[in-house]
Amino acid sequence: MDEGTTTITTDGSQILTCDVAVVGAGASGLAAARDLVKAGADVLVIEARDRVGGRTLSKRLENGVTIDLGGQWVAPTQERVLALAAKLGLHTFQTFEDGHHSLLVDNAVQRLAEGQINEAADVHDDFWQGQTALEKLAATIDLEAPWTHPDAGELDMMTFSEWTDRTLTTVGGRLRMKMIAPAVFSVDACELSMLHVAFYFGAAGGFDVLTKTRGGGQDSRFTTGMQELSLGLARELGDRILLGRPVRRIVQDTSGVSIECKDAVIRAQRVIVATSPTIAGRIEHSPPMPALRDALTQRMPMGTAIKMMLIYDRPFWRDEGLSGFALTDQDVPQLMFDNSPEDASCGILVGFTEGSAARRWIDRSEGERRGAAVETVAGCFGQAARDVRDYIELSWMNEEYSRGCYAGVMPPGVWTTFGRALREPVGRIHWAGTETATFWPGYVEGALQAGERAATEVAQLLGVSKQL
Numbered sequence: 354m355d356e357g358t359t360t361i362t363t364d365g366s367q368i369l370t371c372d373v374a375v376v377g378a379g380a381s382g383l384a385a386a387r388d389l390v391k392a393g394a395d396v397l398v399i400e401a402r403d404r405v406g407g408r409t410l411s412k413r414l415e416n417g418v419t420i421d422l423g424g425q426w427v428a429p430t431q432e433r434v435l436a437l438a439a440k441l442g443l444h445t446f447q448t449f450e451d452g453h454h455s456l457l458v459d460n461a462v463q464r465l466a467e468g469q470i471n472e473a474a475d476v477h478d479d480f481w482q483g484q485t486a487l488e489k490l491a492a493t494i495d496l497e498a499p500w501t502h503p504d505a506g507e508l509d510m511m512t513f514s515e516w517t518d519r520t521l522t523t524v525g526g527r528l529r530m531k532m533i534a535p536a537v538f539s540v541d542a543c544e545l546s547m548l549h550v551a552f553y554f555g556a557a558g559g560f561d562v563l564t565k566t567r568g569g570g571q572d573s574r575f576t577t578g579m580q581e582l583s584l585g586l587a588r589e590l591g592d593r594i595l596l597g598r599p600v601r602r603i604v605q606d607t608s609g610v611s612i613e614c615k616d617a618v619i620r621a622q623r624v625i626v627a628t629s630p631t632i633a634g635r636i637e638h639s640p641p642m643p644a645l646r647d648a649l650t651q652r653m654p655m656g657t658a659i660k661m662m663l664i665y666d667r668p669f670w671r672d673e674g675l676s677g678f679a680l681t682d683q684d685v686p687q688l689m690f691d692n693s694p695e696d697a698s699c700g701i702l703v704g705f706t707e708g709s710a711a712r713r714w715i716d717r718s719e720g721e722r723r724g725a726a727v728e729t730v731a732g733c734f735g736q737a738a739r740d741v742r743d744y745i746e747l748s749w750m751n752e753e754y755s756r757g758c759y760a761g762v763m764p765p766g767v768w769t770t771f772g773r774a775l776r777e778p779v780g781r782i783h784w785a786g787t788e789t790a791t792f793w794p795g796y797v798e799g800a801l802q803a804g805e806r807a808a809t810e811v812a813q814l815l816g817v818s819k820q821l
């Protein structure tokens with residue numbers, strides 16, 4: 354996958370020409386490239402890593418089971434992901450969640466019926482009315498332009514934490530609501546603009562859709578891993594993808610745009626940058642980025658998360674009628690799910706350490722995190738948890754070309770001041786990446802939607818007809 358359409362050599366650098374260059378071979382960039390190729394455009398995708406898939410990364414274990422160190426779940430409403438999976442012949446299966454969930458607090462474990470948190474009636478009612486208020490608010494947000502909401506100013510000045518304290522009345526209800534921030538955004542509730550939270554819930558289709566396992570954001574997984582979506586798109590694109598070529602600089606002039614990457618310059622009419630805004634902000638530009646766009650890239654940090662898998666001979670917790678889903682008051686992990694293969698040929702728990710907890714643990718050794726994770730799992734599921742066969746983790750903050758996950762987030766004040774710069778093209782540069790989506794932003798579905806939207810923008814300007 355390392356050859357462009359035209360090659361001239363000057364000063365040791367290749368010069369390749371195409372109609373459209375796409376920076377980033379994650380799901381978003383690949384979807385944009387696929388659509389533009391279909392429309393008849395000559396496209397090159399330039400990828401920094403030596404692989405495609407970006408924030409999806411699947412790994413095959415020695416026993417033949419595939420695990421996902423990045424994105425893994427698909428929801429029933431994620432139509433683009435499901436259509437692509439069907440086209441590629443990828444098999445999905447529902448996340449196991451039969452039996453009782455577990456809650457580990459102060460070293461004591463409680464067993465909970467599915468969907469239930471064992472809390473006093475006033476806490477339950479309080480949380481329910483908070484959830485309803487959030488859902489109502491989310492339904493009023495214009496997903497194309499959240500800053501146009503009549504209360505945008507007030508909502509954007511307020512953190513999710515402040516909104517929760519104003520809207521909910523019980524300590525338990527507030528605590529439970531704030532726990533959503535690390536689980537969904539991988540930052541703490543005090544770091545998020547309330548306008549962003551409302552936008553995000555609106556864009557996913559509601560509270561339950563985003564947070565639930567069955568029927569929601571954690572509904573199903575891919576037998577052969579979620580990265581297969583990108584690998585499938587990449588196979589279609591063939592040698593139009595250049596791997597191992599970090600883009601350093603983009604130079605626009607009156608006749609085109611030059612994308613300077615490792616050992617090559619790509620000359621194109623248009624470029625789609627399909628990375629998170631934070632990562633896009635690390636590319637140098639000539640002429641420099643407009644002030645608001647540059648300021649946006651300075652203000653949209655990536656969430657922080659460490660994803661870990663504990664691998665066992667069998668899913669032993671199921672013997673006790675336990676679902677494997679657990680919430681804990683520990684940092685490592687705070688949240689876990691049964692991640693065993695469909696045939697339960699081995700037992701796998703996936704755990705997440707998110708938000709400030711990930712920052713507390715990022716500089717500790719893998720061995721320390723493994724030890725802490727085993728202790729937490731033992732607290733939830735008993736001594737059998739100590740007989741762990743393997744432990745595999747990925748700290749996404751350390752990934753040079755992601756610098757965090759699951760996505761970039763909007764702290765207070767950013768949507769209303771800089772939001773317009775999120776998708777607005779700058780000269781010949783167009784923006785894709787899941788952060789620019791209006792449907793399931795932050796997810797692979799959003800990545801695909803954003804790629805398709807950017808491809809439509811460019812196809813119209815090039816005068817090629819996009820055929821889907």
Ligand SMILES: Cc1cc2nc3c(=O)[nH]c(=O)nc-3n(C[C@H](O)[C@H](O)[C@H](O)COP(=O)(O)OP(=O)(O)OC[C@H]3O[C@@H](n4cnc5c(N)ncnc54)[C@H](O)[C@@H]3O)c2cc1C
Pocket residue numbers: 376377378379380381382399400401402405406407408409422423424425426427598599600601627628629632636658660749754755757758759760785786787788795796797798800
């Ligand atoms: C641990 C984790 C769990 C997640 N869970 C889920 C889930 O269950 N379901 C779900 O749908 N989503 C999940 N997500 C989110 C999902 O993976 C992302 O939303 C999606 O993959 C983003 O795709 P993208 O193409 O927009 O960006 P990316 O995947 O980040 O792609 C950007 C690409 O650009 C490349 N790049 C960066 N800088 C340069 C440069 N200078 N030059 C050239 N190339 C560059 C990167 O290497 C990368 O390949 C998760 C993510 C993580 C990390």
